[in-house]
Amino acid sequence: MVEVSVIIPVYNASDYLEESLDCILNQTLDDLEVICVDDGSKDNSLEILNEIASRDSRVKVFHQENRGGGAARNVAIPHATGNYIYFMDADDKLKDYALEKCLDISKQKNLDFLLFKAINYAEDTGEYFETDDYSMNEIAEAVGDKVFSYDDLGDLVFKMSVTPWCKFYNRNFVVNSGAKFAEGLIFHDNIFFYDSLFYAERISFLDEVLYIRRRHSASSTAAGDRRYINYITISDMIWNIFFKHNVFDTYKAELATKKFGVINYWYKNIQEEHKQAYFDEMKGDFERIAEDKKFYEYITDSLVDWQRNILDSGLEADIPEEYDLMMENYDLEIENRHLRELLDEPIYKIAVSKIRK
Missing domain, CATH: 3.90.550.10 (Spore Coat Polysaccharide Biosynthesis Protein SpsA; Chain A)
Incomplete structure:
Protein backbone atom coordinates (compact mmCIF):
# COMPACT_ATOMS: atom_id res chain seq x y z
CA MET A 1 0.00 0.00 0.00
CA HIS A 216 -8.42 28.22 -21.26
CA SER A 217 -11.19 28.07 -23.83
CA ALA A 218 -11.31 24.26 -23.85
CA SER A 219 -12.24 24.05 -20.15
CA SER A 220 -15.45 22.05 -19.65
CA THR A 221 -17.28 24.97 -18.01
CA ALA A 222 -15.97 27.71 -20.31
CA ALA A 223 -17.70 26.94 -23.58
CA GLY A 224 -21.32 27.92 -22.87
CA ASP A 225 -22.48 24.94 -24.91
CA ARG A 226 -25.37 22.52 -24.46
CA ARG A 227 -23.73 20.91 -21.43
CA TYR A 228 -24.76 23.93 -19.34
CA ILE A 229 -28.24 22.39 -19.27
CA ASN A 230 -26.71 19.83 -16.90
CA TYR A 231 -26.86 22.31 -14.05
CA ILE A 232 -30.65 21.99 -13.82
CA THR A 233 -30.28 18.26 -13.10
CA ILE A 234 -27.35 18.90 -10.78
CA SER A 235 -29.33 21.48 -8.79
CA ASP A 236 -32.01 18.85 -8.09
CA MET A 237 -29.34 16.33 -7.08
CA ILE A 238 -27.84 18.87 -4.68
CA TRP A 239 -31.24 19.38 -3.05
CA ASN A 240 -31.63 15.60 -2.74
CA ILE A 241 -28.31 15.31 -0.91
CA PHE A 242 -29.38 17.96 1.62
CA PHE A 243 -32.63 16.05 2.14
CA LYS A 244 -30.67 12.80 2.49
CA HIS A 245 -28.62 14.26 5.34
CA ASN A 246 -31.65 15.92 6.97
CA VAL A 247 -30.21 19.42 6.63
CA PHE A 248 -32.38 20.87 3.86
CA ASP A 249 -34.51 22.94 6.23
CA THR A 250 -31.38 24.38 7.86
CA TYR A 251 -30.04 25.65 4.54
CA LYS A 252 -33.31 26.20 2.67
CA ALA A 253 -32.79 29.91 1.98
CA GLU A 254 -29.22 29.43 0.77
CA LEU A 255 -30.22 26.44 -1.39
CA ALA A 256 -32.95 28.53 -3.03
CA THR A 257 -30.42 31.25 -3.81
CA LYS A 258 -28.01 28.68 -5.23
CA LYS A 259 -30.60 26.91 -7.36
CA PHE A 260 -32.59 29.77 -8.86
CA GLY A 261 -29.71 32.22 -9.07
CA VAL A 262 -27.33 29.81 -10.76
CA ILE A 263 -29.98 28.38 -13.10
CA ASN A 264 -30.74 31.91 -14.29
CA TYR A 265 -27.02 32.71 -14.55
CA TRP A 266 -26.34 29.77 -16.87
CA TYR A 267 -29.48 30.61 -18.88
CA LYS A 268 -28.03 34.06 -19.57
CA ASN A 269 -24.62 32.65 -20.48
CA ILE A 270 -25.53 29.67 -22.64
CA GLN A 271 -24.96 29.97 -26.38
CA GLU A 272 -27.98 31.33 -28.21
CA GLU A 273 -28.48 28.14 -30.21
CA HIS A 274 -29.06 26.18 -26.98
CA LYS A 275 -31.23 28.75 -25.19
CA GLN A 276 -34.54 27.14 -26.19
CA ALA A 277 -33.44 23.70 -24.96
CA TYR A 278 -32.19 25.23 -21.71
CA PHE A 279 -35.44 27.16 -21.24
CA ASP A 280 -37.51 24.01 -21.80
CA GLU A 281 -35.52 22.12 -19.14
CA MET A 282 -35.71 25.06 -16.74
CA LYS A 283 -39.46 25.44 -17.18
CA GLY A 284 -39.98 21.70 -16.72
CA ASP A 285 -37.95 21.78 -13.51
CA PHE A 286 -39.96 24.71 -12.14
CA GLU A 287 -43.23 23.00 -13.08
CA ARG A 288 -42.20 19.89 -11.12
CA ILE A 289 -41.68 22.09 -8.07
CA ALA A 290 -45.09 23.75 -8.55
CA GLU A 291 -46.91 20.43 -9.03
CA ASP A 292 -46.46 19.55 -5.35
CA LYS A 293 -48.39 22.43 -3.78
CA LYS A 294 -47.21 21.68 -0.25
CA PHE A 295 -43.56 21.60 -1.34
CA TYR A 296 -44.05 24.68 -3.52
CA GLU A 297 -45.33 26.64 -0.52
CA TYR A 298 -42.50 25.27 1.62
CA ILE A 299 -39.91 26.49 -0.89
CA THR A 300 -41.46 29.82 -1.83
CA ASP A 301 -41.91 31.01 1.76
CA SER A 302 -38.12 31.39 1.93
CA LEU A 303 -37.67 33.15 -1.42
CA VAL A 304 -36.77 36.81 -1.70
CA ASP A 305 -38.26 38.90 -4.51
CA TRP A 306 -35.65 38.25 -7.20
CA GLN A 307 -35.70 34.49 -6.57
CA ARG A 308 -39.49 34.40 -6.67
CA ASN A 309 -39.40 36.39 -9.92
CA ILE A 310 -37.13 33.82 -11.57
CA LEU A 311 -39.43 30.99 -10.52
CA ASP A 312 -42.67 32.76 -11.44
CA SER A 313 -41.32 34.03 -14.77
CA GLY A 314 -40.10 30.54 -15.67
CA LEU A 315 -43.54 29.14 -14.87
CA GLU A 316 -45.50 31.80 -16.73
CA ALA A 317 -43.37 32.23 -19.86
CA ASP A 318 -43.93 29.94 -22.84
CA ILE A 319 -40.81 30.88 -24.81
CA PRO A 320 -37.35 32.25 -23.95
CA GLU A 321 -38.18 35.69 -25.38
CA GLU A 322 -41.16 36.02 -23.04
CA TYR A 323 -39.01 34.99 -20.07
CA ASP A 324 -36.40 37.59 -21.10
CA LEU A 325 -39.04 40.35 -21.21
CA MET A 326 -40.37 39.38 -17.80
CA MET A 327 -36.88 39.51 -16.32
CA GLU A 328 -36.20 42.88 -17.98
CA ASN A 329 -39.49 44.28 -16.66
CA TYR A 330 -38.59 43.13 -13.17
CA ASP A 331 -35.20 44.86 -13.41
CA LEU A 332 -36.92 48.07 -14.54
CA GLU A 333 -39.39 47.85 -11.66
CA ILE A 334 -36.53 47.49 -9.19
CA GLU A 335 -34.73 50.44 -10.75
CA ASN A 336 -37.89 52.58 -10.58
CA ARG A 337 -38.45 51.54 -6.98
CA HIS A 338 -34.94 52.65 -6.07
CA LEU A 339 -35.50 56.00 -7.83
CA ARG A 340 -38.76 56.56 -5.94
CA GLU A 341 -37.05 55.75 -2.65
CA LEU A 342 -34.27 58.16 -3.54
CA LEU A 343 -36.73 60.95 -4.35
CA ASP A 344 -38.48 60.40 -1.02
CA GLU A 345 -35.32 61.29 0.89
CA PRO A 346 -35.56 64.76 2.54
CA ILE A 347 -32.62 66.28 0.69
CA TYR A 348 -34.14 65.43 -2.69
CA LYS A 349 -37.60 66.64 -1.64
CA ILE A 350 -36.09 70.01 -0.81
CA ALA A 351 -34.23 70.10 -4.12
CA VAL A 352 -37.38 69.25 -6.09
CA SER A 353 -39.44 71.86 -4.27
CA LYS A 354 -36.86 74.54 -5.13
CA ILE A 355 -36.87 73.52 -8.79
CA ARG A 356 -40.66 73.75 -8.93
CA LYS A 357 -40.57 77.23 -7.47
Whole structure:
Protein backbone atom coordinates (compact mmCIF):
# COMPACT_ATOMS: atom_id res chain seq x y z
CA MET A 1 0.00 0.00 0.00
CA VAL A 2 1.25 3.47 -0.92
CA GLU A 3 0.62 6.68 0.98
CA VAL A 4 -1.23 8.63 -1.72
CA SER A 5 -3.27 7.67 -4.76
CA VAL A 6 -3.53 10.51 -7.28
CA ILE A 7 -6.56 10.15 -9.55
CA ILE A 8 -6.55 11.95 -12.90
CA PRO A 9 -9.43 11.81 -15.41
CA VAL A 10 -8.10 12.51 -18.90
CA TYR A 11 -9.97 13.74 -21.96
CA ASN A 12 -8.20 15.32 -24.94
CA ALA A 13 -5.48 16.74 -22.69
CA SER A 14 -2.44 16.00 -24.87
CA ASP A 15 -1.25 19.62 -24.84
CA TYR A 16 -0.91 19.67 -21.06
CA LEU A 17 -0.72 16.06 -19.95
CA GLU A 18 3.03 15.62 -19.67
CA GLU A 19 3.46 18.85 -17.74
CA SER A 20 0.68 17.94 -15.32
CA LEU A 21 1.97 14.42 -14.75
CA ASP A 22 5.50 15.71 -14.26
CA CYS A 23 4.36 17.90 -11.39
CA ILE A 24 2.92 14.80 -9.70
CA LEU A 25 5.74 12.37 -10.47
CA ASN A 26 8.30 14.94 -9.28
CA GLN A 27 6.62 15.57 -5.93
CA THR A 28 8.81 15.60 -2.84
CA LEU A 29 6.63 12.68 -1.73
CA ASP A 30 7.72 9.63 -3.68
CA ASP A 31 5.41 7.04 -2.10
CA LEU A 32 2.46 7.46 -4.44
CA GLU A 33 0.56 5.96 -7.35
CA VAL A 34 -1.06 7.81 -10.23
CA ILE A 35 -4.31 6.37 -11.56
CA CYS A 36 -5.14 7.87 -14.96
CA VAL A 37 -8.49 7.12 -16.61
CA ASP A 38 -8.63 8.05 -20.27
CA ASP A 39 -12.23 9.04 -20.94
CA GLY A 40 -12.39 8.18 -24.63
CA SER A 41 -9.93 10.85 -25.77
CA LYS A 42 -9.91 11.61 -29.49
CA ASP A 43 -6.37 12.97 -29.48
CA ASN A 44 -3.21 11.07 -28.50
CA SER A 45 -3.72 11.38 -24.72
CA LEU A 46 -3.94 7.61 -24.27
CA GLU A 47 -0.68 7.08 -26.15
CA ILE A 48 1.04 9.68 -23.96
CA LEU A 49 -0.28 7.99 -20.82
CA ASN A 50 0.89 4.56 -21.94
CA GLU A 51 4.32 5.91 -22.80
CA ILE A 52 4.71 7.57 -19.39
CA ALA A 53 3.47 4.41 -17.65
CA SER A 54 6.07 2.36 -19.52
CA ARG A 55 8.88 4.32 -17.86
CA ASP A 56 7.32 4.92 -14.43
CA SER A 57 5.70 1.98 -12.66
CA ARG A 58 3.76 4.32 -10.35
CA VAL A 59 1.47 5.26 -13.25
CA LYS A 60 -1.55 3.04 -13.92
CA VAL A 61 -3.65 3.63 -17.02
CA PHE A 62 -7.31 2.73 -17.57
CA HIS A 63 -9.47 3.46 -20.58
CA GLN A 64 -13.22 3.84 -21.01
CA GLU A 65 -15.62 5.10 -23.63
CA ASN A 66 -16.44 8.76 -23.13
CA ARG A 67 -18.66 9.04 -20.04
CA GLY A 68 -17.37 12.25 -18.46
CA GLY A 69 -14.95 13.18 -15.72
CA GLY A 70 -17.32 12.09 -12.96
CA ALA A 71 -17.52 8.54 -14.28
CA ALA A 72 -13.74 8.45 -14.75
CA ARG A 73 -13.18 9.39 -11.11
CA ASN A 74 -15.73 6.82 -9.95
CA VAL A 75 -13.96 4.13 -11.98
CA ALA A 76 -10.61 5.04 -10.43
CA ILE A 77 -11.61 5.11 -6.74
CA PRO A 78 -11.90 1.30 -6.29
CA HIS A 79 -8.43 0.90 -7.83
CA ALA A 80 -6.83 3.30 -5.35
CA THR A 81 -4.63 1.54 -2.80
CA GLY A 82 -3.24 4.62 -1.05
CA ASN A 83 -4.04 5.69 2.47
CA TYR A 84 -5.11 9.00 0.97
CA ILE A 85 -6.67 10.11 -2.32
CA TYR A 86 -5.96 13.26 -4.26
CA PHE A 87 -7.96 14.23 -7.36
CA MET A 88 -6.02 16.11 -10.04
CA ASP A 89 -7.17 17.57 -13.38
CA ALA A 90 -5.12 16.66 -16.44
CA ASP A 91 -4.43 20.25 -17.54
CA ASP A 92 -3.49 21.82 -14.21
CA LYS A 93 -0.44 21.94 -11.91
CA LEU A 94 0.34 21.27 -8.26
CA LYS A 95 3.21 22.66 -6.22
CA ASP A 96 5.92 20.04 -5.83
CA TYR A 97 5.71 19.81 -2.03
CA ALA A 98 1.90 19.80 -1.89
CA LEU A 99 1.23 16.09 -1.39
CA GLU A 100 3.88 15.73 1.30
CA LYS A 101 2.53 18.73 3.20
CA CYS A 102 -1.08 17.57 2.91
CA LEU A 103 -0.11 14.09 4.05
CA ASP A 104 1.73 15.37 7.11
CA ILE A 105 -1.15 17.61 8.21
CA SER A 106 -3.80 14.96 7.52
CA LYS A 107 -1.96 12.36 9.57
CA GLN A 108 -1.18 14.73 12.40
CA LYS A 109 -4.82 15.84 12.71
CA ASN A 110 -6.43 12.53 11.73
CA LEU A 111 -8.54 14.25 9.06
CA ASP A 112 -11.32 13.04 6.82
CA PHE A 113 -10.17 15.66 4.37
CA LEU A 114 -7.95 18.72 4.15
CA LEU A 115 -8.98 21.82 2.23
CA PHE A 116 -6.49 24.23 0.62
CA LYS A 117 -6.34 27.20 -1.75
CA ALA A 118 -5.93 27.37 -5.51
CA ILE A 119 -5.02 30.14 -7.92
CA ASN A 120 -6.01 30.69 -11.55
CA TYR A 121 -3.57 30.86 -14.43
CA ALA A 122 -4.79 32.63 -17.58
CA GLU A 123 -3.16 30.78 -20.45
CA ASP A 124 -3.79 33.58 -22.95
CA THR A 125 -2.03 36.28 -20.91
CA GLY A 126 0.27 34.28 -18.63
CA GLU A 127 -1.21 36.06 -15.61
CA TYR A 128 -2.07 34.53 -12.23
CA PHE A 129 -5.16 35.78 -10.44
CA GLU A 130 -7.21 34.89 -7.38
CA THR A 131 -10.96 34.37 -7.17
CA ASP A 132 -13.14 34.08 -4.06
CA ASP A 133 -14.20 30.56 -5.04
CA TYR A 134 -10.68 29.18 -4.73
CA SER A 135 -9.18 31.55 -2.15
CA MET A 136 -11.94 30.83 0.38
CA ASN A 137 -10.75 33.63 2.65
CA GLU A 138 -13.98 33.64 4.65
CA ILE A 139 -13.43 29.98 5.50
CA ALA A 140 -9.83 30.66 6.46
CA GLU A 141 -10.87 33.48 8.76
CA ALA A 142 -13.66 31.46 10.36
CA VAL A 143 -11.78 28.24 11.14
CA GLY A 144 -8.10 29.14 11.32
CA ASP A 145 -6.13 25.90 11.64
CA LYS A 146 -8.76 24.17 13.81
CA VAL A 147 -10.41 20.85 13.05
CA PHE A 148 -14.07 21.41 12.16
CA SER A 149 -17.15 19.94 10.49
CA TYR A 150 -19.92 21.47 8.38
CA ASP A 151 -21.88 22.11 11.57
CA ASP A 152 -19.32 24.70 12.63
CA LEU A 153 -19.69 26.75 9.44
CA GLY A 154 -23.33 27.76 9.17
CA ASP A 155 -24.04 29.17 5.71
CA LEU A 156 -20.29 29.35 5.03
CA VAL A 157 -20.62 25.80 3.69
CA PHE A 158 -21.57 27.54 0.43
CA LYS A 159 -18.29 29.46 0.48
CA MET A 160 -16.31 26.24 0.20
CA SER A 161 -15.11 25.33 -3.26
CA VAL A 162 -16.79 22.15 -4.52
CA THR A 163 -13.84 21.26 -6.74
CA PRO A 164 -12.10 17.97 -5.84
CA TRP A 165 -8.59 19.22 -6.62
CA CYS A 166 -8.38 21.57 -3.64
CA LYS A 167 -9.00 18.75 -1.17
CA PHE A 168 -6.91 15.87 0.16
CA TYR A 169 -9.04 12.90 1.23
CA ASN A 170 -8.59 9.98 3.58
CA ARG A 171 -9.29 6.96 1.34
CA ASN A 172 -11.16 4.99 4.01
CA PHE A 173 -13.40 7.99 4.57
CA VAL A 174 -14.18 8.23 0.83
CA VAL A 175 -14.97 4.51 0.59
CA ASN A 176 -17.05 4.41 3.77
CA SER A 177 -19.03 7.52 2.86
CA GLY A 178 -20.06 6.00 -0.45
CA ALA A 179 -19.93 9.44 -2.07
CA LYS A 180 -19.91 9.35 -5.86
CA PHE A 181 -19.44 11.87 -8.63
CA ALA A 182 -22.40 12.48 -10.92
CA GLU A 183 -21.85 10.70 -14.24
CA GLY A 184 -22.32 12.07 -17.74
CA LEU A 185 -22.73 15.63 -16.43
CA ILE A 186 -20.52 18.65 -16.00
CA PHE A 187 -20.71 20.22 -12.53
CA HIS A 188 -20.44 16.60 -11.32
CA ASP A 189 -18.12 17.56 -8.45
CA ASN A 190 -20.99 19.29 -6.59
CA ILE A 191 -22.55 15.93 -5.79
CA PHE A 192 -19.42 14.27 -4.44
CA PHE A 193 -18.47 17.32 -2.41
CA TYR A 194 -21.75 17.91 -0.57
CA ASP A 195 -22.31 14.22 0.10
CA SER A 196 -18.83 13.78 1.56
CA LEU A 197 -19.02 17.10 3.43
CA PHE A 198 -22.00 15.97 5.50
CA TYR A 199 -20.32 12.67 6.37
CA ALA A 200 -17.06 14.34 7.41
CA GLU A 201 -16.38 14.90 11.09
CA ARG A 202 -12.78 16.08 10.87
CA ILE A 203 -11.90 18.76 8.31
CA SER A 204 -9.12 21.31 8.39
CA PHE A 205 -8.11 24.25 6.20
CA LEU A 206 -4.60 24.97 4.97
CA ASP A 207 -4.35 28.68 4.24
CA GLU A 208 -1.92 28.26 1.36
CA VAL A 209 -2.13 28.11 -2.44
CA LEU A 210 -1.04 24.67 -3.60
CA TYR A 211 -2.94 24.25 -6.87
CA ILE A 212 -2.68 26.15 -10.15
CA ARG A 213 -5.85 25.98 -12.22
CA ARG A 214 -5.34 26.61 -15.91
CA ARG A 215 -8.02 28.78 -17.53
CA HIS A 216 -8.42 28.22 -21.26
CA SER A 217 -11.19 28.07 -23.83
CA ALA A 218 -11.31 24.26 -23.85
CA SER A 219 -12.24 24.05 -20.15
CA SER A 220 -15.45 22.05 -19.65
CA THR A 221 -17.28 24.97 -18.01
CA ALA A 222 -15.97 27.71 -20.31
CA ALA A 223 -17.70 26.94 -23.58
CA GLY A 224 -21.32 27.92 -22.87
CA ASP A 225 -22.48 24.94 -24.91
CA ARG A 226 -25.37 22.52 -24.46
CA ARG A 227 -23.73 20.91 -21.43
CA TYR A 228 -24.76 23.93 -19.34
CA ILE A 229 -28.24 22.39 -19.27
CA ASN A 230 -26.71 19.83 -16.90
CA TYR A 231 -26.86 22.31 -14.05
CA ILE A 232 -30.65 21.99 -13.82
CA THR A 233 -30.28 18.26 -13.10
CA ILE A 234 -27.35 18.90 -10.78
CA SER A 235 -29.33 21.48 -8.79
CA ASP A 236 -32.01 18.85 -8.09
CA MET A 237 -29.34 16.33 -7.08
CA ILE A 238 -27.84 18.87 -4.68
CA TRP A 239 -31.24 19.38 -3.05
CA ASN A 240 -31.63 15.60 -2.74
CA ILE A 241 -28.31 15.31 -0.91
CA PHE A 242 -29.38 17.96 1.62
CA PHE A 243 -32.63 16.05 2.14
CA LYS A 244 -30.67 12.80 2.49
CA HIS A 245 -28.62 14.26 5.34
CA ASN A 246 -31.65 15.92 6.97
CA VAL A 247 -30.21 19.42 6.63
CA PHE A 248 -32.38 20.87 3.86
CA ASP A 249 -34.51 22.94 6.23
CA THR A 250 -31.38 24.38 7.86
CA TYR A 251 -30.04 25.65 4.54
CA LYS A 252 -33.31 26.20 2.67
CA ALA A 253 -32.79 29.91 1.98
CA GLU A 254 -29.22 29.43 0.77
CA LEU A 255 -30.22 26.44 -1.39
CA ALA A 256 -32.95 28.53 -3.03
CA THR A 257 -30.42 31.25 -3.81
CA LYS A 258 -28.01 28.68 -5.23
CA LYS A 259 -30.60 26.91 -7.36
CA PHE A 260 -32.59 29.77 -8.86
CA GLY A 261 -29.71 32.22 -9.07
CA VAL A 262 -27.33 29.81 -10.76
CA ILE A 263 -29.98 28.38 -13.10
CA ASN A 264 -30.74 31.91 -14.29
CA TYR A 265 -27.02 32.71 -14.55
CA TRP A 266 -26.34 29.77 -16.87
CA TYR A 267 -29.48 30.61 -18.88
CA LYS A 268 -28.03 34.06 -19.57
CA ASN A 269 -24.62 32.65 -20.48
CA ILE A 270 -25.53 29.67 -22.64
CA GLN A 271 -24.96 29.97 -26.38
CA GLU A 272 -27.98 31.33 -28.21
CA GLU A 273 -28.48 28.14 -30.21
CA HIS A 274 -29.06 26.18 -26.98
CA LYS A 275 -31.23 28.75 -25.19
CA GLN A 276 -34.54 27.14 -26.19
CA ALA A 277 -33.44 23.70 -24.96
CA TYR A 278 -32.19 25.23 -21.71
CA PHE A 279 -35.44 27.16 -21.24
CA ASP A 280 -37.51 24.01 -21.80
CA GLU A 281 -35.52 22.12 -19.14
CA MET A 282 -35.71 25.06 -16.74
CA LYS A 283 -39.46 25.44 -17.18
CA GLY A 284 -39.98 21.70 -16.72
CA ASP A 285 -37.95 21.78 -13.51
CA PHE A 286 -39.96 24.71 -12.14
CA GLU A 287 -43.23 23.00 -13.08
CA ARG A 288 -42.20 19.89 -11.12
CA ILE A 289 -41.68 22.09 -8.07
CA ALA A 290 -45.09 23.75 -8.55
CA GLU A 291 -46.91 20.43 -9.03
CA ASP A 292 -46.46 19.55 -5.35
CA LYS A 293 -48.39 22.43 -3.78
CA LYS A 294 -47.21 21.68 -0.25
CA PHE A 295 -43.56 21.60 -1.34
CA TYR A 296 -44.05 24.68 -3.52
CA GLU A 297 -45.33 26.64 -0.52
CA TYR A 298 -42.50 25.27 1.62
CA ILE A 299 -39.91 26.49 -0.89
CA THR A 300 -41.46 29.82 -1.83
CA ASP A 301 -41.91 31.01 1.76
CA SER A 302 -38.12 31.39 1.93
CA LEU A 303 -37.67 33.15 -1.42
CA VAL A 304 -36.77 36.81 -1.70
CA ASP A 305 -38.26 38.90 -4.51
CA TRP A 306 -35.65 38.25 -7.20
CA GLN A 307 -35.70 34.49 -6.57
CA ARG A 308 -39.49 34.40 -6.67
CA ASN A 309 -39.40 36.39 -9.92
CA ILE A 310 -37.13 33.82 -11.57
CA LEU A 311 -39.43 30.99 -10.52
CA ASP A 312 -42.67 32.76 -11.44
CA SER A 313 -41.32 34.03 -14.77
CA GLY A 314 -40.10 30.54 -15.67
CA LEU A 315 -43.54 29.14 -14.87
CA GLU A 316 -45.50 31.80 -16.73
CA ALA A 317 -43.37 32.23 -19.86
CA ASP A 318 -43.93 29.94 -22.84
CA ILE A 319 -40.81 30.88 -24.81
CA PRO A 320 -37.35 32.25 -23.95
CA GLU A 321 -38.18 35.69 -25.38
CA GLU A 322 -41.16 36.02 -23.04
CA TYR A 323 -39.01 34.99 -20.07
CA ASP A 324 -36.40 37.59 -21.10
CA LEU A 325 -39.04 40.35 -21.21
CA MET A 326 -40.37 39.38 -17.80
CA MET A 327 -36.88 39.51 -16.32
CA GLU A 328 -36.20 42.88 -17.98
CA ASN A 329 -39.49 44.28 -16.66
CA TYR A 330 -38.59 43.13 -13.17
CA ASP A 331 -35.20 44.86 -13.41
CA LEU A 332 -36.92 48.07 -14.54
CA GLU A 333 -39.39 47.85 -11.66
CA ILE A 334 -36.53 47.49 -9.19
CA GLU A 335 -34.73 50.44 -10.75
CA ASN A 336 -37.89 52.58 -10.58
CA ARG A 337 -38.45 51.54 -6.98
CA HIS A 338 -34.94 52.65 -6.07
CA LEU A 339 -35.50 56.00 -7.83
CA ARG A 340 -38.76 56.56 -5.94
CA GLU A 341 -37.05 55.75 -2.65
CA LEU A 342 -34.27 58.16 -3.54
CA LEU A 343 -36.73 60.95 -4.35
CA ASP A 344 -38.48 60.40 -1.02
CA GLU A 345 -35.32 61.29 0.89
CA PRO A 346 -35.56 64.76 2.54
CA ILE A 347 -32.62 66.28 0.69
CA TYR A 348 -34.14 65.43 -2.69
CA LYS A 349 -37.60 66.64 -1.64
CA ILE A 350 -36.09 70.01 -0.81
CA ALA A 351 -34.23 70.10 -4.12
CA VAL A 352 -37.38 69.25 -6.09
CA SER A 353 -39.44 71.86 -4.27
CA LYS A 354 -36.86 74.54 -5.13
CA ILE A 355 -36.87 73.52 -8.79
CA ARG A 356 -40.66 73.75 -8.93
CA LYS A 357 -40.57 77.23 -7.47
